[in-house]
Amino acid sequence: MTAARTADFTATLARLKTALSCHDRAETNSCVGRLLDERAPLGEQWRAISHLMQVSGELTLALRAIDAFIAASKNKPMARYAKVVLLIQAHRQHEAHNLLKALPDDVPDRGGRAYVLGNTAITLGRLDEGRAYLLKSVDYRPGWGPAWLSLANAGNIADDPIGDRMLTEAAAAEQHGQADLARFCYAVGKLYSDRGDTGAAFASYARGAGLLKLGTPYNRAANATNARLAMTGFTIHSFDRGRKSEPANVSRPIFVTGLPRSGTTLVEHILASHSQVHDGGELNIIQQIAVAAGGTSGEALARYVASGGETNTLGNLYLHLLSERFGPAGRIVDKTIDASRFLGLIATALPDAPLVWMRRDPLDNAWSCFRTFFIHGVAWSYSFSDIAHHFNLEDQLLLFWKTVLGDRLLVVPFTELVDAPALWTSRLLKHCGLAEEAGPYAPHLTKRRVSTASSLQVRRPINREGVGVAEHYRELMRTFVEKYKG
Incomplete structure (x- = not known):
């Protein structure tokens, strides 16, 4: 050179x-x-x-x-x-799956390779293939929590022999690191839940949550401050149209928010069953817009504009990053967790983007959050006291955004959706500016990747299985019942 x-x-x-x-x-x-x-x-x-x-x-x-x-x-x-x-x-799970299959069996190691192949196969809807790979993974790594959790979440294992095998590997699980052991506890909790053993299920979930809480404590003050800032500086007049310029195709994204495990994946699946819509999942790219704007509050946005920034620049940045993921065509569902903290920014930078908020029975929602292992860590989900604190903040945010956004925000009650899916599907399509098609009315027939904890549920016809799931645990959830204000 x-x-x-x-x-x-x-x-x-x-x-x-x-x-x-x-x-x-x-x-x-x-x-x-x-x-x-x-x-x-x-x-x-x-x-x-x-x-x-x-x-x-x-x-x-x-x-x-x-x-x-x-x-x-x-x-x-x-x-x-x-x-x-x-x-x-x-x-891009399909590409990842095929590339990994082309690599030697010991890359990164035999157990890790089987684990990744198993999870990508399940995400792609190939359950039998995925289970076979995951069983190979625990052959190589007995008691390994990540693989056992994926196996437990791949279906009801109440009468499956792998459940008994899982329990025999409890001692081996104790030899793994704290995070892996926590996942094993969640897997065992799922097994006992499938078998109807309420006490054993709760105990196992609680142990796993306790292990995770040690490494990821919940900062209540920081969460409350974050929620307050999200609402600061926005009023019913903040989103008046009439700007000189706007980003192109501002209606391309469809934002679906709400608490985790509230039904957001089901709504995404309904919408992504439309020929013009693709699932985006939990994209998190709106956080890049918040960084560019200097924050999520209306005051931060005002400072950005005062310093020469333009809101259409923020919208164009979001659309650029969306195209980086999905190319230039089609509408995309963005169901980023905690989008409630960015709705003012979204409504300003993307003035035509439809906004949907899911609501589920609080007790069912709280139990579903407590029993779910969130891959990226959700610190408030490890105790019912913290869950209640976070839920109360989200209720404040919902009330605020309903007031300032009006009809721009469609609130969808989960129970009403599963009881009258055709009615609510029609409302969703209309709210999102989508033409009537048969696909969204039979979303379980749509083949697509689903990488969240709801991946198996949304592949079945819409049903009421998620309604009343916490009733058996009500007494064990007394702390939540006492501290939740909704």
Whole structure:
């Protein structure tokens, strides 16, 4: 390499470092693009750059950078496995599954490979294949909580021999790390729940939650402050139309929010059964818009505009990141958790985006949250006192957003939806500006990936199985009943 090229790469890296420190997205992307175009000899650094681009939502650059890392490693299997991880994070499970199957059996290791293949297969709706891989995973790693939890969640295991096998591996599970042991506890809780043993199920879930709480304590003050800021500075006049310019295709995203386990995945599945709609899942890219705006409050948005920023720029950034995930065509359901904290920003930057809020019976919702292992960690879900605190905050947010957004926000009661699915499906389609089609009225017939805890439920006809699920646990949930104000 010539001295001139070396100097040029060094200068570009210096610009990249400065751009990162200033949170200059455009300059960051420009520098990474130039390094890629010039095939900079960055070796292992390409992996870090790929991760940086993935975190910021720039998946095109992230994938190019991971390919550069693979090339620099001379196509080593572990480097290609890094691309498998990236593809999964980008919700491209089919590509990830096929790439991993092409790698050697010991990449990253036999148990880990079987685990990833099992989960991607289940996400893609191939349950038998997924279970077979997951059973291989526990063959290699007896008592391993992550694999057992995936197996437990792959269906009702009350009369399945794998349930008895799971219990025989309890001692082996104790030898794994705290986080893995917690997952095993959730798996055993699911087994006892399927078998109708209320006391044993509760005890196992509670132990798993306690282990997780040790590593992820809930900060009530921070959550309350976050909720307060989300509502600060917005009024019924904040969303008046009449701006000089707006981002193109502002109705492309459909936001479905509400508490976790409130039925958001069911609504997403109904909408994604329409020929013009794709499921997005928990995208989290709205957080990038909050970073660009300097916060989620109306006051932060006002400061952004006062400093020369434009709300249509924020909308265009969201739409760009959406296209990075899904390409330029089709409408996308975004059911990011805690979107309630971003609704003011969403309603301003994307003025035509439909907003849907799911409501479920609080006791059922609380129990479903407590018994669910959330892959990214939900600190408030590990005790009923904390669950009640968070639910009370979300109720305040719902009341506020209903007041300031009016008919822009469609509130869907879960029980009413499952009792009268045709009626509510029609309302959802109308609210989202979608033409009537048969698909949304029979969503269980739609084949698509589903990666949340509701993946199996939504593949069955709409039913009332989720109604009244907490009644057997009411006495054990006394703390929630006492502290929840709704």
